[in-house]
Amino acid sequence: MVINISFPRHGEMLPCVDIFVCTADPRSEPPSLVISTILSLMAYDYPAEKLSVYLSDDGGSIFTFYAMWEATSFAKHWIPFCKRYNIEPRSPAAYFSESDEPQEPCTPKEWSFIKDMYDEMTERIDSAIMSDKIPEEIKTNHKGFCEWNLEINSKDHQSIVEILVDGKDQNAVDNEGNVLPTLVYMAREKRPHHNHNFKARAMNALIRVSSVISNSPIIMNVDCDMYSNNKDTIRDSMCFFLDEEMGHKNGFVQYPQNYNNITKNNIYGNSLQAIKKVEMGGLDSVGGPLYIGTGCFHRREILCGMIFTKDYKVDWNGGAKDKIQESIVYNIEEKAKSLTTCTYEYDTQWGNEIGVKYGCPVEDVITGLAIHCRGWESVYYNPIRPAFLGVAPATLSQTLLQTKRWSEGNFTIFLSKYCPFLSGHGKIKLRHQMGYCIYALWAPNSLATLYYVIIPSLNLIKSSPLFPEVMVHNTMENPSQFNMFCI
Numbered sequence: 001m002v003i004n005i006s007f008p009r010h011g012e013m014l015p016c017v018d019i020f021v022c023t024a025d026p027r028s029e030p031p032s033l034v035i036s037t038i039l040s041l042m043a044y045d046y047p048a049e050k051l052s053v054y055l056s057d058d059g060g061s062i063f064t065f066y067a068m069w070e071a072t073s074f075a076k077h078w079i080p081f082c083k084r085y086n087i088e089p090r091s092p093a094a095y096f097s098e099s100d101e102p103q104e105p106c107t108p109k110e111w112s113f114i115k116d117m118y119d120e121m122t123e124r125i126d127s128a129i130m131s132d133k134i135p136e137e138i139k140t141n142h143k144g145f146c147e148w149n150l151e152i153n154s155k156d157h158q159s160i161v162e163i164l165v166d167g168k169d170q171n172a173v174d175n176e177g178n179v180l181p182t183l184v185y186m187a188r189e190k191r192p193h194h195n196h197n198f199k200a201r202a203m204n205a206l207i208r209v210s211s212v213i214s215n216s217p218i219i220m221n222v223d224c225d226m227y228s229n230n231k232d233t234i235r236d237s238m239c240f241f242l243d244e245e246m247g248h249k250n251g252f253v254q255y256p257q258n259y260n261n262i263t264k265n266n267i268y269g270n271s272l273q274a275i276k277k278v279e280m281g282g283l284d285s286v287g288g289p290l291y292i293g294t295g296c297f298h299r300r301e302i303l304c305g306m307i308f309t310k311d312y313k314v315d316w317n318g319g320a321k322d323k324i325q326e327s328i329v330y331n332i333e334e335k336a337k338s339l340t341t342c343t344y345e346y347d348t349q350w351g352n353e354i355g356v357k358y359g360c361p362v363e364d365v366i367t368g369l370a371i372h373c374r375g376w377e378s379v380y381y382n383p384i385r386p387a388f389l390g391v392a393p394a395t396l397s398q399t400l401l402q403t404k405r406w407s408e409g410n411f412t413i414f415l416s417k418y419c420p421f422l423s424g425h426g427k428i429k430l431r432h433q434m435g436y437c438i439y440a441l442w443a444p445n446s447l448a449t450l451y452y453v454i455i456p457s458l459n460l461i462k463s464s465p466l467f468p469e470v471m472v473h474n475t476m477e478n479p480s481q482f483n484m485f486c487i
């Protein structure tokens with residue numbers, strides 16, 4: 001509903017959006033799935049000239065780069081196909097896994113053509129990975145492959161920035177002649193004796209790299225296993241930023257984490273129902289939800305440390321202006337590389353006052369708290385058709401690992417100078433501080449949960465009453481009163 005109102009109202013004035021995708025390991029995050037996520041993001045129902053998609057590859061893998069190169073060609077068919085038939089979801093892996101049969105409204109011939117093309121592409125990628133080799137004739141197709149001429153590994157390599165689709169280039173069009181979104185591959189420099197700060201530093205490198213390429217005022221961030229399941233998500237989010245009365249207060253818009261691999265009985269509780277349906281909604285009314293990493297839209301300047309003022313005004317032309325004036329050339333890649341070296345952040349505020357914060361396993365939560373403390377609010381939006389779908393931990397050990405990281409990370413925040421009651425004092429509402437503590441105190445709260453799990457069960461076994469016996473002898477004199485107590 002809201003979308004239809006906002007679209008004609010803002011028309012050409014829609015802001016440019018930079019989408020950041022992070023991947024870290026080609027074994028646990030297969031390149032063919034990463035590109036399915038990328039393709040779903042490139043196919044958003046949003047003006048393509050205003051979209052730029054960036055992949056940060058902390059695995060520094062030639063196979064991920066190769067998959068991106070393959071996706072570039074496939075996108076020329078996939079994006080017009082999605083738009084012509086209003087396809088959902090726009091991740092080819094998810095779409096083709098839904099049915100083996102051609103689906104309405106596209107013709108069986110066209111459906112099979114695209115499916116065969118997709119299957120052949122994934123087969124080429126998977127067989128390159130299996131044989132641990134990219135065919136030489138493919139390597140000659142793009143200069144980017146030369147970056148792997150030297151022996152490099154995921155922990156020791158130079159900066160790599162390759163612009164695979166240059167949205168400003170007149171020739172960067174799909175097979176129907178429509179503009180394609182910009183597509184960039186980045187692997188920041190890694191050296192053994194430099195702290196790489198996991199996803200947080202990858203995000204900060206992306207902020208800088210994108211600033212010399214598209215510099216869009218809005219940044220969206222997803223994990224590589226979270227594909228877009230809803231073509232309207234960007235337009236929906238813009239409603240919260242463009243709103244004439246309230247928009248200027250909103251620092252970020254957070255969507256819930258939804259998963260498409262939840263088992264029927266959800267035995268590990270991975271579907272996060274209480275968080276999605278109760279806690280985040282509640283937080284929304286007291287200042288805004290936490291930043292939980294994936295499925296989030298930020299204003300660029302707020303991620304970079306801006307403090308809220310009542311007369312804050314936005315220049316939504318950021319990004320668009322650059323696109324017309326400047327054409328992306330080789331030296332932009334070189335400049336971008338120089339921004340992702342290991343030493344670039346030395347003696348700067350990156351990771352502290354600027355960008356995503358370092359030093360915490362839940363870097364996103366602590367970054368979001370700092371944004372709230374700088375005066376901004378946030379918005380939680382949980383549309384009926386989930387915006388993003390990802391992969392939840394599937395085994396007990398994966399679940400334990402993730403829960404341990406989250407609860408440990410959040411408890412660390414509670415015990416640090418960033419404790420919501422300390423850092424938020426006088427800056428965010430007490431109710432908001434308490435809302436943060438639902439998560440900050442997850443770890444110690446497990447003791448209470450364990451108590452409730454163990455003690456009542458033991459009582460049942462021993463047949464001893466759970467609660468002190470009710471003194472009923474007085475009420476027995478009046479049976480109707482007793483019945484009331486029983487109910």
Ligand SMILES: O=c1ccn([C@@H]2O[C@H](COP(=O)(O)OP(=O)(O)O[C@H]3O[C@H](CO)[C@@H](O)[C@H](O)[C@H]3O)[C@@H](O)[C@H]2O)c(=O)[nH]1
Nearest residue numbers: 022023024058198199202223224292293294361362364402
């Ligand atoms: O050195 C690293 C490690 C991880 N990642 C990426 O970061 C994302 C999240 O990592 P993952 O191991 O999947 O952690 P999860 O617990 O599944 O992630 C959740 O929790 C994190 C910490 O709160 C958030 O950053 C994520 O967005 C959120 O989905 C993935 O895309 C990774 O590829 C990197 O880019 N570099």
Ligand SMILES: [Mn+2]
Nearest residue numbers: 223225390391
């Ligand atoms: Mn994950």
